Structures are given as C-alpha cells and as structure tokens.
Amino acid sequence: MQMDTVSRGLEHAFVRAGVRSMQGYVPGEQSEQLDVIKLNTNENPYPPAPSVMEALRAVSADALRRYPPPMSHGLRQCVARIYDFPVSGVFCGNGSDEILALCTRAFVEKGRKIGYFDPSYSLYPVLATIAESDTVEVVLGDAFGWVDPPLDAGMDLFFLTNPNAPTGMLFPMEKVEAFCARFDGVVLIDEAYVDFAVSDCLALARRYPNVVVSRSLSKSYSLAGLRVGYALGAPALIAALDKIKDSYNLDIVAQQLAVAALTDQAYMHDCVQRVCNTRLWFEKEMQARGFALYPSETNFVWCKPPASISAQAYVDALRQRNILIRYFSAARLAPFVRITIGLDTQMEQLIKETDAILEASHG
Numbered sequence: 001m002q003m004d005t006v007s008r009g010l011e012h013a014f015v016r017a018g019v020r021s022m023q024g025y026v027p028g029e030q031s032e033q034l035d036v037i038k039l040n041t042n043e044n045p046y047p048p049a050p051s052v053m054e055a056l057r058a059v060s061a062d063a064l065r066r067y068p069p070p071m072s073h074g075l076r077q078c079v080a081r082i083y084d085f086p087v088s089g090v091f092c093g094n095g096s097d098e099i100l101a102l103c104t105r106a107f108v109e110k111g112r113k114i115g116y117f118d119p120s121y122s123l124y125p126v127l128a129t130i131a132e133s134d135t136v137e138v139v140l141g142d143a144f145g146w147v148d149p150p151l152d153a154g155m156d157l158f159f160l161t162n163p164n165a166p167t168g169m170l171f172p173m174e175k176v177e178a179f180c181a182r183f184d185g186v187v188l189i190d191e192a193y194v195d196f197a198v199s200d201c202l203a204l205a206r207r208y209p210n211v212v213v214s215r216s217l218s219k220s221y222s223l224a225g226l227r228v229g230y231a232l233g234a235p236a237l238i239a240a241l242d243k244i245k246d247s248y249n250l251d252i253v254a255q256q257l258a259v260a261a262l263t264d265q266a267y268m269h270d271c272v273q274r275v276c277n278t279r280l281w282f283e284k285e286m287q288a289r290g291f292a293l294y295p296s297e298t299n300f301v302w303c304k305p306p307a308s309i310s311a312q313a314y315v316d317a318l319r320q321r322n323i324l325i326r327y328f329s330a331a332r333l334a335p336f337v338r339i340t341i342g343l344d345t346q347m348e349q350l351i352k353e354t355d356a357i358l359e360a361s362h363g
C-alpha cells in the first residue's frame, strides 16, 4: 500500500462502515482552566478517602513491574464482603462503562436488540452501534416517569439506569422487579448514582438469574480518575463477562486504591451525606428563583430555567462567568439543564451568578 493512497483519503476503506458513519460518544467537557467551577460531569467535589492517598503512596516499584492480578481477586473479595455476595457473582471493570460495553458483547445475539429508556445514559446507543445491534428506545412518560418496556421487541439486553440520568429520578423498585421477572433477556441495572439514593435494586441481582447490577467508584467514592466499577449478578453471567474481558482490565494502582476506598465505607457515606445536604439546600434556592426541579436521588439536579431565559442561554451565560453545567441539545432535553452538586461555596457562587443572569434576562 502506497502512502499516497492514504493521503488521497482512501484509507477510509480500512475502517468498518459502521464505525465510519457512527457518532462517537461525547463526554462532558474537561476544562484545563483552574478557575472554572466544574459542575458538568457529576464528579464528587470532595477528595477521595485519606486511606486511598496512603495506598497510592504505598504502591511499590515491584507491583508496577509485574502484571496485575488478572481477575482483580482482592478487589472482588472486598466487594463480595461488603455486600455479602458470592465472589463468583462479582465482576470488576475499568469504570462501569467497561462493564456496559462487555454486556453488549456477552449477552446480545446477532440480529437481536439492545433496549434502554429515552432519556437515559447517552453512552448506550453508542455501545449498541459499536456492537452492530439495533436498539429499542423506550420513551419515558411526560414527567420522565416509568413506562413498561415491551416484552416482545426482540431485546436480549435492557440497560435500566436507576436512579436515571440525566433526570436524577429513582424508578420504583416494584416496577423494576416486575419487568425483570417477565423479561427474557438480561437487565443491566446501572446504579452509578445509587449511593446517593434512598434505595437500591441489589436484591434483584440476588433474586433473578437475568439481572446484573453495575456500580461505579467515580461518583460516591470521588474516584472518577481511577476508572473502577463493579457488577453483581448470577455467576453464569459474571463468568461470561470474565471470558471476554481484556486479560488485565484493571491496573494494579486501580485495584489497590479501589480496595482502600471501598474499605472506608464511613468516609464515603459522610461525603454522600454532605452532597445530599447541599443538594437539598440548593434545590430550595433554585425553586425560589422559578426553576422547575425534578426529584433527584443523585449528586446532580435536572431542572428547567424560568420562562425569561432558555436553557441554552442560561448555560452560555454561566460559562461566560466560568461556571460549567451540562446541556443536552436533543429536542426533548433542550429545555433543561443538569447541574452537578459541588461544594457549598461553589453552589453559592452559582446562585449569585444565576441572580445576575436572571436580572439581566428581565431587563
């Protein structure tokens, strides 16, 4: 192959048609600017537990020289102990995103479909496209409430985000259970935000052979940069994920620090409580300013600005004032914004800037 062929653009022929035509996932902006208040990607504003930083300092040169334990067995045992779950029912992934991707490869036959709610996590359709699987988008009700997914739509896998994102709302456990009991594919309950919620669906992973619950250390444990998630489910499903994962999917630093983080449950719960307290205060302040809020069980709020300003204009005005929040341009989501809960001081600054923006919008 001559390089001039490549320079003429024919190298496209090397790329799978489906990959050429697909839109990649667009993650929230990661600003390099230090003075920015970053409330756009649902990170936790508090640092990881002190024991995590100690574990980081204790990583040995020898540990780095060797390959890490391929099955992350120490970490799996730690997760199993915390939830009183069999180790054979625990999987650890490079972020929960890796777990979601593996599910599309392990559980979906050629020609069968992947389902999810609309709106929910915008990565799912991208994963389905990569897996060359058709999708079933189950449109949520008027106020983004539960709708029964169809049972006869040819789905092998359903991604069920609970609490949902970007709405922050928790679906009732009875509805989720009734669906899991009747669906004949795998239900992946994506509980990335569940530590901020009043209840969880782990009991369903114990009860049903077709349910996997995935969780993340990115939000409640303040470790988005480490990339660790875990899944709990029937050993037969976990064994399938094990078969197809990369040999060393979690590096040694991730494994050791994740154990340190999970071991300090009290620290995690304390940070979660602080975030939830700030959220309660912030929700009242925003309501007082005419924002319509949806009931959040997460570390973010989903809301609609008052009539005097569009969501897009509000996001842009905040950006000019060095505050980043998340905006989704899809038609049904365009009237709303998603705001991550940060430190009290950051949320106070957001309120102050919001007052100025609203005043200007009235003027």
Ligand SMILES: Cc1ncc(COP(=O)(O)O)c(C=O)c1O
Residues within 6 Å of the ligand: 041, 042, 094, 095, 096, 097, 098, 121, 161, 165, 190, 192, 215, 216, 217, 218, 224, 227, 228, 229
């Ligand atoms: C619903 C949902 N699931 C999963 C993830 C990914 O989490 P992780 O950082 O563990 O890959 C996110 C991240 O924002 C999310 O919003």
